[in-house]
Amino acid sequence: MARAVSTRRKTIATAAAWGIGLLVFFPILWTILTSFKTEAQAIADPPIFLGFDWTLENYRVVQERSDYMRFLWNSVILAGGSTILGVIIAVPAAWSMAFVPSKRTKDILLWMLSTKMLPAVGVLYPIYLICIRFGLLDSRAALVAILMLINLPIIVWMLYTYFREIPGEILEAARMDGAGLKEEILYVLTPMAVPGIASTLLLNFILAWNEAFWTLNLTAANAAPLTAFIASYSSPEGLFYAKLSAASTMAIAPILILGWFSQKQLVRGLTFGAVK
């Protein structure tokens, strides 16, 4: 193939891909830009793209008016707590599945994944009722537990695939040297498993952060995370685009940044290894 042709082709591909990429990204970009406008500029006709007076006013107002920090803190606790708890429970399970597989391992793994497919709305009332009975409605504890449980199958699955990549010979060598089960896990496996565990933590933190069925239905004033905080903007009064944008930008910025690191894990974690 001639060089000139491939350069031309590359130019066209670049232009097309950037055009589409920016189009897909545009709603996010527009939200970020709007968050720095005044309310009047946010609804200006024709719309202003960059030539406006940049202001941080909206961020100040949102934080003052709505206890933003409390919602943020709840999001951190719910997403962080459920993910860490999930990993603590999943590591031993995934370890035993990867290194001491039995005839039933595959069935157990598939069954675990299948619980992920249970439609949440089908068990909404029972969970709601259990929360009321135990005084856990609108509590962070209940949501940490629920988010942990809905993501546990993915956590076990991801850790299992990472652990399975650790060569068994290393374990045998460690055993020859007299390492027991405890030493094996602590000194041999853990260091090798850290990258996999970190990726698992990352993706599941994102999934829990964005979860918007249980967090909307089981929280009110106390345990509401950012998903619910944003939902409270759905019936607005007066000018509010810039403030909505500021609130939205604050809610998605940390996750966008984390998300960019977790592209690869996304494929692994959400296709259950069916696509490689």
Place this chain on the structure above:
Amino acid sequence: MATQHSRSAARLMMAPAVILLLGWMLVPLTMTLWFSFRRYLPLRGGDLGWAGFDNFTRFVTSSAFWPSVQTTLVIVGGVLVITIVLGVLLALLLDQPMWGQGIVRILVIAPFFVMPTVSALVWKNMFMDPTNGLLAHLWRFFGADPIAWLSEVPTTSIVMIVSWQWLPFATLILLTAVQSLDREQLEAAEMDGASPLSRFTYIILPHLGRAITIVLLIQTIFLLSIFAEIFVTTGGAFGTRTLTYLIFQRVLESQNVGLGSAGGVYAIILANIVAIFLMRIVGKNLDR
């Protein structure tokens, strides 16, 4: 390699995860099943006794049922078609040699990480609002009358929002599959004079078949239970009530738990039918 000792240790290590998931599955499921056979109205007398299959027949004969099935099918089907068609095209494009590929990938994937309530509200207000939305500005610029998206074409609007959220997922999975394509086979076909279209039809598409199936199944499962996107945009009004939303309304808004639970049982059965196909593919892959 595995001794009796390590086997029982393994079982012990698996126990917490298995027991928790078993409880998470069985306890609420049993309760839903139980409620679905009861006349249970928490705000109007509580549990009023055995109802037989009454709830199940009333749920499917209520006037809201068939419209909700239709809405569900339109939303799930619409989003699947849009995300898979655009996803394949986008994956093929992103696979081409280009400058700044990494950045473009990031731009395309970003919507997946936006929380559902944010994307729904941003679209609802800043894009689809009939007076101040960006689309309204665009319509006026071309001399057309702006559309009140969420009241005039509410289902289409929700399909648009949800497609935007899920396009990155489809693209990313399909891109992974495209990248495992046999380059030599493609080049050989090109040498033999196969047109781009026939290369796409006879080599690329069959290769992507499996990945497309996976995207289809996984997205179906997640799309069947979309909630926040409807909750903050239309609240189920204007014919945007999906099966999931209908059950939510029966259970929490009108507190007819018996009826809602019967709907829940239907939803669980429906999701399981899809899940069986997905699990079969995943299971086959585990053997390799």
